[in-house]
Structure formats: C-alpha cells, structure tokens
Amino acid sequence: MSTESNSHGNHSAENGSSIHHAVQIDASFLSEVEGKMQELPRLLSRSAGRDSCCIFRVPQSLSEINEKAYQPHIVSIGPFHHGEPDFQMIQEHKWRFLSDLLLRAKSKGVVLEDFFKAVARMEERIRKSYSKTLEFDGQDLIxxxxxxxxxxIELFCKVERIVPADHEDPLFTMAWVLPFLMRDLLRLENQIPYFVxxxxxxxxxxSGSHSLAKLALGFFNYMVQRPLHVLKKYYDKEGMHLLDLxxxxxxxxCxxxxxxxxxxxxxxxxxxKLNQAGVRFKPRKTRSILDIKFKNGVLEIPVxxxxxxxxxxxxxxxxxxxxYSHSTKYITTYATLMGCLINTPADAGFLDDHKIIENYFGTDVEVxxxxxxxxxxxxxxxxxxxxxxxxEEVNEYYQNEWHVRWAGFRHTYFNTPWSFVSAAAAVVLLLLTMIQSFYAIYAYQNPPKNH
Structure with a gap:
C-alpha cells in the first residue's frame, strides 16, 4: 500500500508539482465572451479611419506633453467637452447670441424650427465626423x-461688424475674453463639422458679399494679422472644420x-552647426510661413x-x-524641420538674431x-x-568638405571687423614682404652696371 502511494506521488511530481483543477465553462461565461466580441468600439469608433471622421480626441502620447494646448479654456464647442462646469459662463451667452441671430433670420422667413430640421437631416453624417461614439440622443445632439x-456664426458677424453689436457686451468689452474664444475655436477637440x-x-x-470662410479667416486674423490679399485666396474654401480651414x-x-x-x-x-559649415540663414518674404527654400548655401525661412x-x-x-490620415502633412513637416534647427537655446537665439524668429513666447530656453x-x-x-x-540639399551642402573649410576660414578671419582688419593687415604685410623679397632677388641677379 505504501509502495503504491509513493509511486503515485512520484508520478504526480513528474507531471508538475501543483494540482490543477478543472475550470467550469458554463453558458453564462460563454455568453459574456460572445457579447464582448459583438460590442462595437466606442472610444475610437470604426468610423475613425474614414475620410468622413475629422474630429478627434487628442492621443495621450501628444496631450501629455502639453495637455492645456488641446483642451478648451472658456467655451465648449461640440460634444467632447459639453456640459463641463468650467464653460458655464459662455454657455449662458450662447442662448443670447442665438436669440440675436433668430431675430434677423425671421426677416427672411427663417424660424428656429428650420435650423433644427436642417441639422436633423445631417445627424448620421455628424456622428460619423467624430472619432468617439457619441452618447447623446438625436434631439440633444441636434x-x-x-x-x-x-x-x-453670430460671433463672427458681430466681430466683423456685418451686424450691429452691443458696445457694452461683456464678451467684447472685457479684453481677455475674445483672445481666449479665438484660441478655443481652433482646438481639435472643440470642433463641429464645417458642413453644419x-x-x-x-x-x-x-450667400451675399460675405462667405463663411471670409468671416472665419477675418475673425482669426485679429490674432495673426496677415494681409487681406493672402486671405482672399481662401474665401471660397471649405475645410473639415474651422481648424482645418x-x-x-x-x-x-508646392x-x-x-x-x-x-x-x-x-x-x-x-x-x-549648419552655420559653422557655411549655411547662411535669411528671412524670406512670402505669404506662408511654410514656404522654405534652399539655394546656393542660403536657407531662406519666412519670419x-x-x-x-x-x-x-x-x-x-x-x-x-x-x-486624420487623409490630411496632408505640411505642418508636421515644417515642425520637424524647425525642431531640427532649434535643438538648443543657442539655436533659438541664433535664429532670433537673424530675424527669422520673433520671440514673444518666452526665453530662448522655452522656445x-x-x-x-x-x-x-x-x-x-x-x-x-x-x-x-x-x-536633401542642405545635408549634401553640409557634408561638402570645401564648404566646411571655407566657412571655417570665413569665421576665423571675417567674423568681426577686428578679425577682418587683422587679416587685411596680415595680407598687406605679406604682400610687402613678397615685394621686398622680389626686389632684393632682382637686384642680386641684376646688379647695376659700372660705366
């Protein structure tokens, strides 16, 4: 009996020291698993990869670097930040602006119901514009x-003075409000579709003398101040939303x-480092800050x-x-290039000295x-x-040994007025020495003849 028990124990040890218990797979467990498989993704819906989806929650990998840059500060637009208590002040003014807009619309025979009916027809298209499944029912969303x-729209019209504005309106009389509104209307998480x-x-x-794009670009131009002839090219454009426009x-x-x-x-x-290798930097006059050129060793960058x-x-x-996978990547490319150029505070100061950067952001360290x-x-x-x-061309120029040597010579002897004077004096002294040597040798080889 004892031998048999030991044999059984040894056999168990060979197959593993722990005792395994069978897991009961019942119908409710299988039903739960099958239910999870049937659930549709909500935080990043299936429509997020389509060209119709253009309004996103900013990924954590980006937002954790500067979370405040992506989230609204005083006004919520659209569903992502709707109902948050921090935005209640401006939320109350929205109803006042809607009332002002409706008073003018009634003169055209348009009433509030017409707005709701028009937007109701777009409900499915609106939902597909957001990367996250919206929990709002149809009426709340509309x-x-x-x-x-x-x-x-009423904000644009009042600021652009195409409709009368109350000069005592606190949204306009309090200096801090309008700049914050402009920033909030250009945050990715704070958008509604442009077609709405x-x-x-x-x-x-x-459709009169004013287009929506004209009013929008004019409104935001108070913060960036570009010439009107630059903006006119985009008066007939339509973006995915205001940020995209x-x-x-x-x-x-290009x-x-x-x-x-x-x-x-x-x-x-x-x-x-590029400058030490002979690359020169020059501010470029053009309509777009993205329009960067490199030619004959000169990198021209708009201010x-x-x-x-x-x-x-x-x-x-x-x-x-x-x-948005269907977007071009112009800004990303520009950001990458500027990130390469400005690696240290010294680089930021260098570009500031060359009038390529106008720094109202902070110190060179912050830039x-x-x-x-x-x-x-x-x-x-x-x-x-x-x-x-x-x-490609900047790297090719940078790795040309002749450019590096000439740049080193230029930095050594022509970097300051005093180094130039010293170099010039050395050259003059060398020339005089050569001339003196020439005449000495000439006189030795051709002595004067005695008559």
Missing part, C-alpha cells in the same frame, strides 16, 4: 449643433512628393512670430494631421523646449514631404 453653430456651420450660415446670413490658409503652392532614397535624405543639423496663440495653434495643427516637444511621438515620412528636397 440642439447642441444648432446652439454652438449659431453662436460661432455652412448650412446654418446659409439659413441665417445667406485655418490650416489650409497656410499651405504653400506639392508633397515622394523622393527616391538617398544618403542625404535625412533630418538636418541644428542651426548653429515666424511665436507667441502663446501660435504655439497652441501649431500643436493642434500637428495633432489634426497626425489623427527650444517647445520645438523639441512638438516633434515627439510624431509620425513623419521624410521621403514623402514637401520639404524633402530641402532636407
């Missing part, structure tokens, strides 16, 4: 779109193209005025291009930190970018 859309705005605009304002107004005429692999086609060095507004806008541009962060966790295809030729 009411939100009408209220937020009409608030934006266009429909509400057509009902309330109509504004982004489009910066896109240069196209994204795919270049062949090359040992020079990679990221470039920082501004200081960038960087401040709190632009830094927030810049991050949201990049976030949109990263999330360098911003551009170091903006390219983190960003997908960038250097072969298929509108600046691929610039990357």
């Amino acid at each position: 009411r939100m779109m009408v209220l937020d859309g009409c608030f934006i 705005l266009q429909e509400l605009f057509d009902l309330s304002v109509g 504004f982004r489009m107004s910066y896109i240069p005429d 196209q994204e193209e795919e270049r062949r692999p090359s040992r020079f086609l990679r990221r470039i060095r920082c501004a200081k 960038l005025t960087i401040d709190d507004f632009w830094s927030s806008l810049f991050l949201n541009f990049v976030a949109f291009e990263q999330c 360098a930190r911003f551009f170091n962060n903006v390219g983190k966790d960003v997908v960038f295809d250097i072969r298929r970018s509108y600046l691929s030729k610039v990357f």
Whole structure:
C-alpha cells in the first residue's frame, strides 16, 4: 500500500508539482465572451479611419506633453467637452447670441424650427465626423449643433461688424475674453463639422458679399494679422472644420512628393552647426510661413512670430494631421524641420538674431523646449514631404568638405571687423614682404652696371 502511494506521488511530481483543477465553462461565461466580441468600439469608433471622421480626441502620447494646448479654456464647442462646469459662463451667452441671430433670420422667413430640421437631416453624417461614439440622443445632439453653430456664426458677424453689436457686451468689452474664444475655436477637440456651420450660415446670413470662410479667416486674423490679399485666396474654401480651414490658409503652392532614397535624405543639423559649415540663414518674404527654400548655401525661412496663440495653434495643427490620415502633412513637416534647427537655446537665439524668429513666447530656453516637444511621438515620412528636397540639399551642402573649410576660414578671419582688419593687415604685410623679397632677388641677379 505504501509502495503504491509513493509511486503515485512520484508520478504526480513528474507531471508538475501543483494540482490543477478543472475550470467550469458554463453558458453564462460563454455568453459574456460572445457579447464582448459583438460590442462595437466606442472610444475610437470604426468610423475613425474614414475620410468622413475629422474630429478627434487628442492621443495621450501628444496631450501629455502639453495637455492645456488641446483642451478648451472658456467655451465648449461640440460634444467632447459639453456640459463641463468650467464653460458655464459662455454657455449662458450662447442662448443670447442665438436669440440675436433668430431675430434677423425671421426677416427672411427663417424660424428656429428650420435650423433644427436642417441639422436633423445631417445627424448620421455628424456622428460619423467624430472619432468617439457619441452618447447623446438625436434631439440633444441636434440642439447642441444648432446652439454652438449659431453662436460661432453670430460671433463672427458681430466681430466683423456685418451686424450691429452691443458696445457694452461683456464678451467684447472685457479684453481677455475674445483672445481666449479665438484660441478655443481652433482646438481639435472643440470642433463641429464645417458642413453644419455652412448650412446654418446659409439659413441665417445667406450667400451675399460675405462667405463663411471670409468671416472665419477675418475673425482669426485679429490674432495673426496677415494681409487681406493672402486671405482672399481662401474665401471660397471649405475645410473639415474651422481648424482645418485655418490650416489650409497656410499651405504653400508646392506639392508633397515622394523622393527616391538617398544618403542625404535625412533630418538636418541644428542651426548653429549648419552655420559653422557655411549655411547662411535669411528671412524670406512670402505669404506662408511654410514656404522654405534652399539655394546656393542660403536657407531662406519666412519670419515666424511665436507667441502663446501660435504655439497652441501649431500643436493642434500637428495633432489634426497626425489623427486624420487623409490630411496632408505640411505642418508636421515644417515642425520637424524647425525642431531640427532649434535643438538648443543657442539655436533659438541664433535664429532670433537673424530675424527669422520673433520671440514673444518666452526665453530662448522655452522656445527650444517647445520645438523639441512638438516633434515627439510624431509620425513623419521624410521621403514623402514637401520639404524633402530641402532636407536633401542642405545635408549634401553640409557634408561638402570645401564648404566646411571655407566657412571655417570665413569665421576665423571675417567674423568681426577686428578679425577682418587683422587679416587685411596680415595680407598687406605679406604682400610687402613678397615685394621686398622680389626686389632684393632682382637686384642680386641684376646688379647695376659700372660705366
């Protein structure tokens, strides 16, 4: 009996020291698993990869770097931040703006019901515009779109003075409110589809001398102040939303193209190192800050005025291009190049000295930190970018040994007026010494003849 027990124990040890118990697979367990398999994704819906989906929650990999850049501060537009208590102040003013808009619309025979019916026909299309499955029922979603859309249109009309505005309106008399509204209306998570705005605009304002794009670009121009002839080119454009429309107004005429692999086609060095290798930097006059050129050793970069507004806008541009797979990647490419050039505070100061950066953002340290962060966790295809030729040609120039030697000579002898004077004096002294030596040798070889 004892032998048999030991034999059984040894057999158990050979197959594993622990005792395994059978798991009971019942019908409720299987039903739960099958139910999970049938559930549709909600936080990132299946429609998020389609071209119709253009409004996204910013990925954590981007938002954790600068969360405040992506979230609204005083006004909620659309469903992602709807109902949050921080936005209650402006939420109350939305109803007042809607009332003002309806008073004018009634003169055209348009009433509130017409707005709701127009937006109701778009409900499914609206839902497909968001990356997250919206929990709002149809009536709540339609009411939100009408209220937020009409608030934006009335705000544009009042600021652009195409309708009378109350000079005592606190949204306009309090200096801090309007700049914050402008920033919030250009945050990726704070958008409604452009086609909703266009429909509400057509009902309330109509097609006259003003287009929705004209009013929108004019409104935001109070913060960036570009010439009107630059904006006019985009008065008939339609973006996916306001952020996309504004982004489009910066896109240069050059196209994204795919270049062949090359040992020079990679990221470039920082501004200081390029300058030491002979690359010169020059501010470029053009309608778009993205229009960068490189020719004959000169890198021409449009002047960038960087401040709190632009830094927030810049991050949201990049976030949109990263999330919306059907978008071009112009801003991402520009951000990558500037991130390469501004690697240290010294690089930021160098570009400031060369009038390429106008720094209203903070210290050179803060500027360098911003551009170091903006390219983190960003997908960038250097072969298929509108600046691929610039990357390639700058690297080719940088690795040319003759350019490096000439730049070193220039920095050594012509970098300051005193070094130039010293170099010039040395050259003159060398010439005089050569002339003196020449005459001495000539006199020795050709002594004067005695008569």
